Amino acid sequence: MPGYELWSDHERKEVNEVLETGILMRYGFDGPRKGIWKSKELEAAINQRFGCQYSQLVSSGTAALTTAMSALGIGYGDEVITPAFTFVASFEAILSVGAEPVLVDVDETLTLNPEAVRKAITPRTKAIMPVHMCGSMADMDALQALCKEHHLLLLEDACQSIGGTYKGRSLGTIGDAGTFSFDFVKTMTCAEGGVVMTNNADVYTKCDGYSDHGHDHLGADRGADLHPFIGYNFRISELHSAVGLAQIKRLDEFLSIQKKNHGLLKSYLQQVPEISFRRIPDPAGDSCSFLCWFLPDENKTRAVVNELKAQGILAGNFYWFDNNWHYIRKWDHLKQAITLNALSPELKARVTEQANKEFAASDAIMSRCICTSISLLWTEEQIREKGEKLVEVIRKVLGA
Numbered sequence: 001m002p003g004y005e006l007w008s009d010h011e012r013k014e015v016n017e018v019l020e021t022g023i024l025m026r027y028g029f030d031g032p033r034k035g036i037w038k039s040k041e042l043e044a045a046i047n048q049r050f051g052c053q054y055s056q057l058v059s060s061g062t063a064a065l066t067t068a069m070s071a072l073g074i075g076y077g078d079e080v081i082t083p084a085f086t087f088v089a090s091f092e093a094i095l096s097v098g099a100e101p102v103l104v105d106v107d108e109t110l111t112l113n114p115e116a117v118r119k120a121i122t123p124r125t126k127a128i129m130p131v132h133m134c135g136s137m138a139d140m141d142a143l144q145a146l147c148k149e150h151h152l153l154l155l156e157d158a159c160q161s162i163g164g165t166y167k168g169r170s171l172g173t174i175g176d177a178g179t180f181s182f183d184f185v186k187t188m189t190c191a192e193g194g195v196v197m198t199n200n201a202d203v204y205t206k207c208d209g210y211s212d213h214g215h216d217h218l219g220a221d222r223g224a225d226l227h228p229f230i231g232y233n234f235r236i237s238e239l240h241s242a243v244g245l246a247q248i249k250r251l252d253e254f255l256s257i258q259k260k261n262h263g264l265l266k267s268y269l270q271q272v273p274e275i276s277f278r279r280i281p282d283p284a285g286d287s288c289s290f291l292c293w294f295l296p297d298e299n300k301t302r303a304v305v306n307e308l309k310a311q312g313i314l315a316g317n318f319y320w321f322d323n324n325w326h327y328i329r330k331w332d333h334l335k336q337a338i339t340l341n342a343l344s345p346e347l348k349a350r351v352t353e354q355a356n357k358e359f360a361a362s363d364a365i366m367s368r369c370i371c372t373s374i375s376l377l378w379t380e381e382q383i384r385e386k387g388e389k390l391v392e393v394i395r396k397v398l399g400a
């Protein structure tokens with residue numbers, strides 16, 4: 001999945017152009033920057049590559065989610081439906097705007113189960129936030145229909161699925177807004193960074209202001225800007241955008257390597273009839289950053305994980321069920337609503353109630369699931385070795 005693996009002269013060249021002028025900030029300094037606007041250029045490249053009308057770069061994927069929610073008017077008293085299998089940033093961002101995360105089950109797509117979403121809708125639901133986890137997508141038709149029926153906003157967390165599509169449209173550009181993360185381990189990186197994408201001019205204008213202290217960016221200079229609302233500072237720097245600009249030009253190369261390596265590894269696991277694979281609503285749109293597969297039950301899955309560990313080859317194979325970043329089971333800080341600053345008692349009660357629900361349907365899926373991250377650096381020979389080794393371990397466990 002990670003673009004950092006193919007760091008090159010292209011990235012160095014873009015960064016050096018910024019270092020030459022020394023103008024590291026994305027706004028202002030029109031003269032001294034000598035026509036170099038890496039952030040603006042990267043936003044234009046994002047609009048073009050992913051097919052959206054507007055994009056706002058920010059300092060991280062988490063900041064992108066917070067910015068998008070603020071621009072969409074999500075806040076006090078609002079419920080946001082999001083999956084129990086995601087990265088912690090999803091609920092962090094919801095809490096950051098004072099809204100309530102409503103966690104629901106995933107299905108074998110490893111993303112929101114639309115029926116579970118339907119059951120979780122209340123008069124206070126404001127938005128549905130699917131997370132396109134591990135390179136592939138949620139069932140967007142079903143979720144869009146629910147949003148239409150119940151007049152809800154659709155915010156896509158596409159941070160892990162850069163380059164994925166659903167029925168021909170880029171993930172992250174289908175809902176009212178969508179986000180990517182360009183942190184160091186994502187499909188393309190800025191070192192740190194993120195973006196909000198939207199086709200709604202009003203949402204974009206709000207993102208632009210919110211991420212830079214509410215500046216309207218309409219003054220003759222920064223000092224003359226007005227502040228129509230209170231914002232925050234989630235600005236990206238020109239150095240980060242320069243890295244991203246080099247990477248977006250190489251994205252299609254990254255994706256094609258990813259797809260090739262994914263397909264090859266899958267061909268080995270397909271030899272084991274007891275293995276099944278993640279359901280992908282639009283297989284052509286899989287970005288292939290991970291290959292996710294299921295074993296028949298939790299005990300066998302744990303036995304495979306233990307054997308991989310014992311043989312020193314677990315790295316790159318993720319058993320999210322036991323992982324403390326990505327699955328509800330280990331989010332003790334959320335279950336106890338441990339924050340450094342006081343939450344309103346009402347919000348705290350809601351957070352602990354949500355986080356302590358049963359997620360039996362998700363447990364039944366996640367306890368059998370292993371996701372193998374796809375490296376861009378693997379040779380065919382290495383994939384063969386990996387594939388054969390995995391199959392050997394699985395057969396040993398299943399035969400026992």
Ligand SMILES: *Cc1c(COP(=O)(O)O)cnc(C)c1O
Nearest residue numbers: 060061062087089159160181183
């Ligand atoms: C990486 C990630 C984020 C947050 O991105 P950062 O840039 O690391 O803040 C949000 N959601 C998901 C699903 C992610 O994988």
